Amino acid sequence: xxxxxxxxxxxxxxxxxxxxxxxxxxxxxxxxxxxxxxxxxxxxxxxxxxxxxxxxxxxxxxxxxxxxxxxxxxxxxxxxxxxxxxxxxxxxxxxxxxxxxxxxxxxxxxxxxxxxxxxxxxxxxxxxxxxxxxxxxxxxxxxxxxxxxxxxxxxxxxxxxxxxxxxxxxxxxxxxxxxxxxxxxxxxxxxxxxxxxxxxxxxxxxxxxxxxxxxxxxxxxxxxxxxxxxxxxxxxxxxxxxxxxxxxxxxxxxxxxxxxxxxxxxxxxxxxxxxxxxxxxxxxxxxxxxxxxxxxxxxxxxxxxxxxxxxxxxxxxxxxxxxxxxxxxxxxxxxxxxxxxxxxxxxxxxxxxxxxxxxxxxxxxxxxxxxxxxxxxxxxxxxxxxxxxxxxxxxxxxxxxxxxxxxxxxxxxxxxxxxxxxxxxxxxxx
Amino acid sequence: xxxxxxxxxxxxxxxxxxxxxxxxxxxxxxxxxxxxxxxxxxxxxxxxxxxxxxxxxxxxxxxxxxxxxxxxxxxxxxxxxxxxxxxxxxxxxxxxxxxxxxxxxxxx
Numbered sequence: 001x002x003x004x005x006x007x008x009x010x011x012x013x014x015x016x017x018x019x020x021x022x023x024x025x026x027x028x029x030x031x032x033x034x035x036x037x038x039x040x041x042x043x044x045x046x047x048x049x050x051x052x053x054x055x056x057x058x059x060x061x062x063x064x065x066x067x068x069x070x071x072x073x074x075x076x077x078x079x080x081x082x083x084x085x086x087x088x089x090x091x092x093x094x095x096x097x098x099x100x101x102x103x104x105x106x107x108x109x110x111x112x113x114x115x116x117x118x119x120x121x122x123x124x125x126x127x128x129x130x131x132x133x134x135x136x137x138x139x140x141x142x143x144x145x146x147x148x149x150x151x152x153x154x155x156x157x158x159x160x161x162x163x164x165x166x167x168x169x170x171x172x173x174x175x176x177x178x179x180x181x182x183x184x185x186x187x188x189x190x191x192x193x194x195x196x197x198x199x200x201x202x203x204x205x206x207x208x209x210x211x212x213x214x215x216x217x218x219x220x221x222x223x224x225x226x227x228x229x230x231x232x233x234x235x236x237x238x239x240x241x242x243x244x245x246x247x248x249x250x251x252x253x254x255x256x257x258x259x260x261x262x263x264x265x266x267x268x269x270x271x272x273x274x275x276x277x278x279x280x281x282x283x284x285x286x287x288x289x290x291x292x293x294x295x296x297x298x299x300x301x302x303x304x305x306x307x308x309x310x311x312x313x314x315x316x317x318x319x320x321x322x323x324x325x326x327x328x329x330x331x332x333x334x335x336x337x338x339x340x341x342x343x344x345x346x347x348x349x350x351x352x353x354x355x356x357x358x359x360x361x362x363x364x365x366x367x368x369x370x371x372x373x374x375x376x377x378x379x380x381x382x383x384x385x386x387x388x389x390x391x392x393x394x395x396x397x398x399x400x401x402x403x404x405x406x407x408x409x410x411x412x413x414x415x416x417x418x419x420x421x422x423x424x425x426x427x428x429x430x
Numbered sequence: 431x432x433x434x435x436x437x438x439x440x441x442x443x444x445x446x447x448x449x450x451x452x453x454x455x456x457x458x459x460x461x462x463x464x465x466x467x468x469x470x471x472x473x474x475x476x477x478x479x480x481x482x483x484x485x486x487x488x489x490x491x492x493x494x495x496x497x498x499x500x501x502x503x504x505x506x507x508x509x510x511x512x513x514x515x516x517x518x519x520x521x522x523x524x525x526x527x528x529x530x531x532x533x534x535x536x537x538x
Contacts, residue, residue, distance in 0.1 A: 013490050013492070013493065050447055075490065079486060079487075079489070079490075082487050114464055116450065142453075163454075214455075216456065216524060216535065218483070218524055278524050278527060278532065278535050279456065279535045280535060280536045280537070344490070347454070347490050347491055348490065349489065350454065350491075350494075351490065351493065353465070354494065355493060355494050355497065356497075366454045366455070366491075389432055
């Protein structure tokens, strides 16, 4: 008899206690950010460097995007590295530090006080990232498995740390002249390290693991993923170099081409996974997630327009820059989170509620823990608000901006409703 | 169905019972999904040995799938102990999905 016996403990997943606070925090942050978007709608067409826009951007980037990704990543690290998460305590520490730091930082921006709230907020966020990096590094070393997806996640976390340190420098630069130019001059550097280094690298790294997994696809191409990894990091490093050491705006086209090629390759990876899937029908959550992959190309169009305007116009077009930021944070980052939340959270909660009840009777399916109707209405409100906002920006029409913001508030409200519905689920045996 | 066994009749009964264990994410039962590798029955010791896998290692639903499989085998063969081995060698591949499973996935 060749069967080894009693070995059922090799698939230990991260505890729900670690993951759920991140999800809840992110959901609330999304709601707050959409409210702030409505409040700041009348001023948003003036300039992107305003207290309300800075506060909204940081709540979206850190409170929404980063907290959600950190939560999901603690859950997915075992899947990525084929090993267990090293420490639940480090994950709790990371959560508490970030949960305290983000509102302080956002408050500092909102009242434009670059004193202790922004400085302490930034410091706490950096400490949270360090705790996450330590946890991730030790988990990777202990697992002993080499895995390209884990390399993506680890490198993305390094870029996040670099972005946060650069951000704190910019905050301190208001009080002490640490840098040769004003903080506003370095914003593109800080923003793109975060957008490309953290969000893009992480979404491609995790997406290339999860999308084929959820589609049950036969497609796998590690070499293609290494190219994506190289193009994103090479493009970003080139951007940092040209930004700091060259006056030529034309050179910025090179990193843009590298990152565009990476996004095109990732879209191709997802398309081939989709083509070679065994599971033919897609649920609404996967449709929204795949839509977010297509939405990755939208910022590139605006980036090209921004670079052209930088070359041909005497000063930058701030409306284009703000719209570019909007379609990143409220666009593909939000779309992928809206979709993937309901591919992960119901299963985490189902495991928490029903694991020990399995076999005792018929249990509901994890997908029944949230309302499809609410999800579909949320998607509709989201897509309408997302399309309307750039139109309001470019037409300089406050009413359109406010209408779009209201639709996004509705999106976040419906999202929170479903998230809370899942989290509050009580066991029911059918 | 590509399941190794030392007792075809008992294996058929076990597989019929295990068809009630469904992967909640995919919606397909673990037998048609090809997660069961081997089912052996030790008549002398009264033990059912089951070797199975998951579609991905550290699958978030893995613990509940293995737990439910173990419970199902215990209920099906109450006079036998059940020993379940979760293995990823060889790893699961889509080729293990049965014809019925493929039809189900094509429809969904």
